[in-house]
Amino acid sequence: MLDELAEKVQSAIATIKRIPRERVSLDSTLEDLGMDSLDQLNLLFALESDFSISISDEEAKSIRSVREMVEGVRKLVSGSSGATSAA
């Protein structure tokens, strides 16, 4: 079954890094993909709009891999159901 949420996160990364979507696997770390601190800020900014969520600095800091980012977003989306998470 297609994981739409994961697909959206991976596409966002591909768009920001201007790389083919196929290169963004769930097991990649953000570092593997060459994402520096500004790329990561851009990604967080994009995901907050795409999913209407608010990602706190603390949550953002612990994320290393694409999978962690996907699961982090999933948690916020399911936890909020409309409301944004407390920052």
Add this chain to the structure above:
Amino acid sequence: MAPRRVVVTGLGVISALGHDVSCFWNGLCAGRPGIARIESLDLSGLRYQNGAQVRGYDPGQHFEPARLELLDRFAQFALLAARQAVRDAGIVFPAELRGRTAVVTGSSLGGQSSEDAQFWELYRCNSSRVHPLAIPRIMINAGASHISMEFGVCGPTYAVSTACASSNHAIGQAFWMVRNGAADLAIAGGSEAPFSFGLLKAWEAMRVVAPDTCRPFSRDRRGLILGEGAAILVLELLERARARGAPIYAEIVGFGMSSDAGHITTPSIDGPARAMLAALRDADISPERVGYINAHGTGTTNNDVTETRAIRQAFGAHASKLAVSSTKSMHGHALGAASALEAVATALALHHATLPPTANFTTPDPECDLDVVPNQSRAAEVEYALSNAFAFGGLNAVLAFRRL
């Protein structure tokens, strides 16, 4: 010909620690942060709530209404600090000195809250016009220009904008002009007033602002705290200062600059290290003679580790014998004004033989393994001190001071 030596003979400060130099210095020595909940703005929807603002400030006490119309908050601060510094130095400006006096100010943002307010009217309130005083209020050189007009000094006058290193670049240029003979006296420093909602949101997006307080070099540090204010120094020739019996706080002996030429926001180790070494070379002193560094010390995860490594790279084994403190833990990160506040702190540290502490310190970080003077000021007669400033954009500027 004997070298022209440049000394600091006047100081002026307005900051979160109070409206004058003695409040500033007493606050620093007490390790008392001027950090509190941000006033006068609706903070809903902002991830952080604390800042180091100038409090209890009434512009009307200092400026006539007609003058005030021309002055953004950042220019008001510049003028107030300059008035204090000139009074402190006991300078009067005879005609022959006016043309030989330079004014150099640093600011990252200029009158951005005026800009914000004017453009809000235009974009959101369907105003069809922008006020004719918008441009003179917004321009980054407003501080320098108003100082020049206030005292009738008409030598080289300009502003420098290099983000968080603006004031060190400004003071360094002024120092060089006096040393090289392009001017005999300089009024130099910087000012900033960054507390507008748009700018706070922009810093929020950088994810480097602490939700609690600023704890430089501490393991549990969570980022910087934005600050505001101004600091101005009067620089003049040692000979002239002695001849007129002026107070002398310290000598400026060196200035070093570098660019990382790397990443736009991630600091390097090499760039800051090269700027520190350039300042020492300009001062013609060996690293071992330095006893204190007023650190850039923003309290972000990245800066404090990188700065520690840069200090180790520049100073080698001597890095373990140096005292290094970040006064941003108390006056906040006043961006373009930060290094002017820190230049005053460094000059006074030498003058009073007291090193201001790094406040809010809780737990050592093995990656910041320097003597950071935690929480308590320290009596220490230091001969030479550096003041570091490393800006976003990878632009580094370091001043070297000597106790006199």
